[in-house]
Amino acid sequence: MFSIDLTSRIPIYEQIYQKIVNLIINGTLAENDQLPSVRSLAKSTGVNPNTVSKAYQELERNGVIYSVPGRGSFVSAQNYDEFRKKVLTDFDSTVNEAFEKGISPEDLKARIDNLYLSYGKD
Numbered sequence: 001m002f003s004i005d006l007t008s009r010i011p012i013y014e015q016i017y018q019k020i021v022n023l024i025i026n027g028t029l030a031e032n033d034q035l036p037s038v039r040s041l042a043k044s045t046g047v048n049p050n051t052v053s054k055a056y057q058e059l060e061r062n063g064v065i066y067s068v069p070g071r072g073s074f075v076s077a078q079n080y081d082e083f084r085k086k087v088l089t090d091f092d093s094t095v096n097e098a099f100e101k102g103i104s105p106e107d108l109k110a111r112i113d114n115l116y117l118s119y120g121k122d
Contacts, residue, residue: 001036004045012047016055021064024075025083035065035073 002019004012023029035041038056042049056073059065067073098108 001041001044004047006046012051013055013058016041016045016047016052017058020055020059021083024064025080025087029075031075031077033075034071035075037072 002023004015004019006012008015010018020029020035029035035056036044038049038052042052045052056065056067060067060073063076063078065073066076095108099105
């Protein structure tokens with residue numbers, strides 16, 4: 001499904017949370033799709049099941065997923081356009097901050113191109 005960067009300063013449960021949200025935003029996971037079980041995702045990513053469980057609890061608390069006892073966790077019905085709008089708004093703010101700090105449009109474009117080329121290779 002995805003990999004986790006064990007060397008990142010971002011807590012592992014937050015990485016799992018964000019990766020699942022990203023899969024929903026980009027359409028890889030759709031409404032009512034079942035997520036892997038906690039144990040399955042823990043095994044495939046090499047992290048502790050309690051860490052995966054914490055990420056799933058946060059996702060459920062925020063209404064991103066819902067759980068059915070004995071069946072698993074599923075993607076909630078939501079308007080994911082709102083997620084996209086927030087991501088784009090955050091991106092705009094970051095780009096504006098970069099410009100204010102003297103980063104050139106060429107440097108930003110090169111950075112975006114590199115990120116795009118590496119996207120999905122994790």
